[in-house]
Amino acid sequence: MQAKEPRKEWEWLIRRPAEAESSGATIYHLISVDLALEYFRMLGQKVVALSVEEVLEKIEKLLSPKHRQLLNDLPRKFYTAAWAPKDYSEHLDILEDATKAVVYQNVVKMTYKPAGGEPHELKVRPLTLLYHKGGFYLVGIASTKRRPVYFNIERIQEMKITAEKFEYPRRYHPEQMLDGAWGIFTGPAETFRLKYAPELSEYISSRHWHRSQKISREKDGSVVLTLNVTDSEELRSWIRSFGKQVQVLP
Structure with missing residues (x-):
């Protein structure tokens, strides 16, 4: 058969x-x-x-x-319940131009103000419009850089689509940037072992937290989640959200 x-x-x-x-x-x-x-x-x-x-x-x-x-x-x-989405009512023109530039592969000129920095002019090849935790980020390669970086949409003060076209990189994929990242913040990966109380065992073990995760069950009903990810404030904030029900193991 x-x-x-x-x-x-x-x-x-x-x-x-x-x-x-x-x-x-x-x-x-x-x-x-x-x-x-x-x-x-x-x-x-x-x-x-x-x-x-x-x-x-x-x-x-x-x-x-x-x-x-x-x-x-x-x-x-079929309904999407977005948690704490950002208000982009004052950035719709930027979002529209970013979307068009990504789709049609046009180089853009933009004024960008990084956190804690001064506004400066950039020439960028836009590759991806990324949605993460209620916020939009433009992934692109600036003329002064060799690798893609994130640009927070609400920090883009001005954007102009140029007539200059670019070839979309064949080997690029946004997943490559997220490899090892917890969220979207990248850096050297470290190993974290997190032990969760028995009452959280089902919640932790039933979810896909990261591609590197390994979950083991202990005799007392607790679970140990092992991650190989970037140490970031986003990760630490997530760990702290569980309070006394999680223990960071050596």
């Missing part, structure tokens, strides 16, 4: 139900669109040339009354 291939993750979500085969656009297509455009909803309608609502309105005309009702219920059935 030939073994069945394992079902791919999310395959159930994108396959067509038999009852919808005759429709040019199924509710499953709309779910895919809705999830894909969630990112652009966070940017605001001004960033995308055609708003999410306009896209869905055009598709809605192709649907049966039954599927139209399903469409209207999607915002309640």
Whole structure:
């Protein structure tokens, strides 16, 4: 007997139900669109040339009354609860230009004010618009640098898209920058062994905290989480958030 291939993750979500085969656009297509455009909803309608609502309105005309009702219920059935997101109402122009420059691979000129520093002019090849813990960061290579760095969007005071194009680096991937990082702050990796109280064992062991993690269970019901990550304030703040229920082991 030939073994069945394992079902791919999310395959159930994108396959067509038999009852919808005759429709040019199924509710499953709309779910895919809705999830894909969630990112652009966070940017605001001004960033995308055609708003999410306009896209869905055009598709809605192709649907049966039954599927139209399903469409209207999607915002309640698939919902993102962002924790403490930053307010970008005063930075929409910057976000719009950054998005266009990333998509079309245009070099940008911008005025950037680093934390505790003075504003200065930069010429940057924008590679990625990164969303992390409620905030947007532009990943790019400045003309004075050889490697990509992070630029906090709200610290970009001015941005101008130039006509100069650049070739997107074939070997670049944002994951490379995050390798060893806890969050987005990178540096030399160190080993941390964190022992959590038994009441937190299920919470800690059921989550993927970092690609380097190793979890072991102790006889008393506690768990030890071992990480090989950058020592940063973001990491230390996360450890402190558990109070007396976590112990940093030597």
